Amino acid sequence: LMFQKEVAERIAAKPGGKDYGRLSVLCQWRCEVRKLFDVNRSAFTPPPKVTSSIVQLVPRRTVEPECRVAALERVTAAAFGQRRKMLRASLKTLVPDPEPLLAAAGLDPAQRAEQIPVDGFVRLARLMA
Structure with a gap:
């Protein structure tokens, strides 16, 4: 498929990069993604x-x-909605105390959303569903 270059970079972005976000997680969860040229x-x-x-x-x-899908969308919306906050703070919009859920998902509450791989978000969404 053809996209504007900036959108393509967001779709194919890896964790830790400035372009990694909700679109990256949702696309890469369902598809193998490669930016070709x-x-x-x-x-x-x-x-x-x-x-x-x-x-x-x-x-x-x-x-x-x-x-x-709805659970993954909610989790990624909360996590990336306040991008510079740590997960423990950004997920408080979903649950009053997210730390037990983060621990059960094997995620560090001090990490930021852009550091979490797709499977980390999926584990968290499964626990919150």
């Missing part, structure tokens, strides 16, 4: 004001571990 604006007539990128999204046959 950029398409220069000069390839189009009339040329757009942005560069595009081609992204390969291959649906996973099985999604492991499975969780409810």
Whole structure:
């Protein structure tokens, strides 16, 4: 699929990067994601004001571990909604004391959302569902 370059970078971003966010987690949970190449604006007539990128999204046959989409959306919305806060603070919008859930999911409450891999968010969403 073709996306604006910045959107493609967000879809394919890895944990720890500045582009890693909710879109990255949700796309990578359901699909194997690879940014293949950029398409220069000069390839189009009339040329757009942005560069595009081609992204390969291959649906996973099985999604492991499975969780409810709504739960994963809620968890990622809370975690990335206050990006610079630690998980223990950002998840208080969902539960009064998130630390036991974070411990059960094997996550450090002092980490920030952009440091958590996709499977970490999935484990947390399964516990909150």
